[in-house]
Amino acid sequence: MxxxxxxxxxxxxxxxxxxxxxxxxAAVSVCVSLLVPRLSEPGPMLGEEPSIRVRVARSAPTLTIxxxxxxxxxxxxxxxxxxxxxxxxxxxDGGLLLAGPEGGGAAFPPGATVRVRxxxxxxxxxxxxxxxxxxxxxxxxxxxxxxxxxAVARVPIETYIAGVIAAELYSHWPEETFKVQxxxxxxxxxxxxxxxxxxxxxxxxTQLDQVFRxxxxxxxxxxxxxxxxxxxxxxxxxxMHAYYSSTCGGxxxxxxxxxPDHTNRSPPPLRARERAHFCDHSPVYRWEVERExxxxxxxxxxxxxxRNDPLREVGRPISIEPSLVNTAGRPAQFTxxxxxxxxxxxxxxxxxIALNAQPxxxxxxxxxxxxxxxxxAIRGDRTVIAGRGxxxxxxxxxxxxxxxxxxGHAWRKMLGHFYPGARLERVYR
Ligand SMILES: [Zn+2]
Numbered sequence: 001m002x003x004x005x006x007x008x009x010x011x012x013x014x015x016x017x018x019x020x021x022x023x024x025x026a027a028v029s030v031c032v033s034l035l036v037p038r039l040s041e042p043g044p045m046l047g048e049e050p051s052i053r054v055r056v057a058r059s060a061p062t063l064t065i066x067x068x069x070x071x072x073x074x075x076x077x078x079x080x081x082x083x084x085x086x087x088x089x090x091x092x093d094g095g096l097l098l099a100g101p102e103g104g105g106a107a108f109p110p111g112a113t114v115r116v117r118x119x120x121x122x123x124x125x126x127x128x129x130x131x132x133x134x135x136x137x138x139x140x141x142x143x144x145x146x147x148x149x150x151a152v153a154r155v156p157i158e159t160y161i162a163g164v165i166a167a168e169l170y171s172h173w174p175e176e177t178f179k180v181q182x183x184x185x186x187x188x189x190x191x192x193x194x195x196x197x198x199x200x201x202x203x204x205x206t207q208l209d210q211v212f213r214x215x216x217x218x219x220x221x222x223x224x225x226x227x228x229x230x231x232x233x234x235x236x237x238x239x240m241h242a243y244y245s246s247t248c249g250g251x252x253x254x255x256x257x258x259x260p261d262h263t264n265r266s267p268p269p270l271r272a273r274e275r276a277h278f279c280d281h282s283p284v285y286r287w288e289v290e291r292e293x294x295x296x297x298x299x300x301x302x303x304x305x306x307r308n309d310p311l312r313e314v315g316r317p318i319s320i321e322p323s324l325v326n327t328a329g330r331p332a333q334f335t336x337x338x339x340x341x342x343x344x345x346x347x348x349x350x351x352x353i354a355l356n357a358q359p360x361x362x363x364x365x366x367x368x369x370x371x372x373x374x375x376x377a378i379r380g381d382r383t384v385i386a387g388r389g390x391x392x393x394x395x396x397x398x399x400x401x402x403x404x405x406x407x408g409h410a411w412r413k414m415l416g417h418f419y420p421g422a423r424l425e426r427v428y429r
Contacts, residue, residue: 036416039231039424049230049428051133052160052189054212055201056126057151059142063089065126065135070119073098073106081106082119091139091147113138126151129205129214132159138200152201159215161186162225166216169398174405177398178224180414183424184396185210187232187242190427191265194239230429233415233422235267240422243270247282248397249373249389251330258332258349258372258392269422270394272326276417278403284390285399289367293317293383296355298362300336300346303354311354315340317383320351320376330373330393348372349392355385395419 057063065071067085074080084100091097094110108114117134118124124131131153142148155163165181192209193202203209216222233240243255254272255265279285291299297316304311315338322331323345334351336344346354355369374387389397396418404414412424 036412037422037424047428050157051154052157052193052203053201054153054155054160054203054205055150056129056131056153056205057149059140059148061148063126063149063151065089065116065124067118067124068120068122071116072119073114073116075108075112075114089137089149091149094139094147096137096139111139123215131214132156157189158225158229160212162216162221163212163214164210165224166218166221167211167213171218171220173402175220175224176409176411177401177405178220179228179411180396180401182224182228183231183233183415184242184244187240190232190239191241230426231424232427233419234425235269235422240267240269241265242419243394244396244398245391245393247279247284247389247391247399248277248393249285249371250277251328251373251388253330253393254326255394257326258394260347269419272328272330274328277400279397279399281403282399284370286388287370288384288386289369291365291383293378293381295362295364296383298359299357300354302359303357311344311346314338314344315342317378319378
């Protein structure tokens with residue numbers, strides 16, 4: 001989700017003649033570089049809209065499921081049990097216990113997954129999230145041995161996409177920006193469905209994958225989803241992990257350098273390249289945070305210990321400098337030199353994560369390191385970290401897409417700008 005206060009005014013509406021000319025010139029230069037992907041229409045063999053499995057609760061000690069009246073619960077092969085809503089779910093002796101408000105309930109065997117749905121085929125609700133379809137509840141064991149619950153909602157993917165884009169964008173942003181976000185989110189979701197086929201869920205409902213807070217009611221979100229129904233970005237016949245982030249800061253990242261371990265998720269449209277950018281109105285276009293140098297050392301060590309990385313031995317940093325820069329001029333890798341003469345390398349994305357680590361018992365200080373496109377100045381006890389943009393910087397930039405939408409760019413053109421060389425295909429009716 002984009003950070004900071006909304007930016008409600010279209011730039012062109014509060015810009016003088018010179019500013020308008022500058023925007024027009026910029027727009028023309030962008031148009032020249034845009035390759036509009038061709039949209040393949042559905043063939044006769046295309047199937048129905050799939051459902052996606054969204055993990056909506058992870059190791060929750062208890063859960064409350066609300067519905068209009070009755071909830072139906074069943075385990076594999078068992079008869080349906082009807083329970084009055086709201087239903088409280090807890091774990092007892094390794095099995096799930098579902099209890100209604102009036103004392104009625106059902107206990108399931110240890111380890112058994114329980115499927116629940118509303119008796120009237122209406123939405124279930126967990127917290128504020130309206131969840132269509134059904135919910136699978138599984139008992140799990142938390143660290144320390146306590147029982148907890150995982151909940152996975154099975155949601156028609158178009159309903160899921162409308163929910164994601166409502167959570168990812170400001171509601172007043174342009175319609176075309178919502179359409180770009182819909183195609184990127186759908187592509188990412190379908191690529192994760194393919195990758196996680198053998199797992200118990202396809203996506204998390206958080207920024208680990210995409211933010212989803214249940215069924216959307218925002219008209220713009222529903223309309224953008226419908227206008228792009230079934231459309232995804234593909235490359236070499238595969239649906240792409242169409243990554244996106246809040247603010248590229250002017251220098252996009254490539255998937256390959258950002259996540260070197262995920263080489264199968266870095267096709268040519270996700271490579272770094274110089275491109276025109278429009279996100280300088282983002283509240284985190286540029287940022288700066290300050291840390292104690294000793295805290296930086298502890299953060300690096302803390303991050304490294306959990307990964308068994310050589311940085312776990314790092315001394316007091318003397319310098320942190322880019323040692324690899326991508327074709328857009330963005331640092332991809334840093335070298336850290338310490339006061340013992342040690343030298344360590346770390347990817348820019350991991351440096352961002354490490355510099356936000358919270359070692360137990362230490363006060364890190366305010367402000368987060370928002371991207372790996374950063375510069376570090378170490379001055380004795382104080383370390384100043386100044387950076388550009390927010391997020392990993394791969395693929396679509398949400399604040400760039402907002403500005404391009406306001407300038408009148410159509411969604412297909414914008415997708416060509418953010419994912420050059422990708423194809424647009426409609427993969428279901
Ligand atoms: Zn941008």
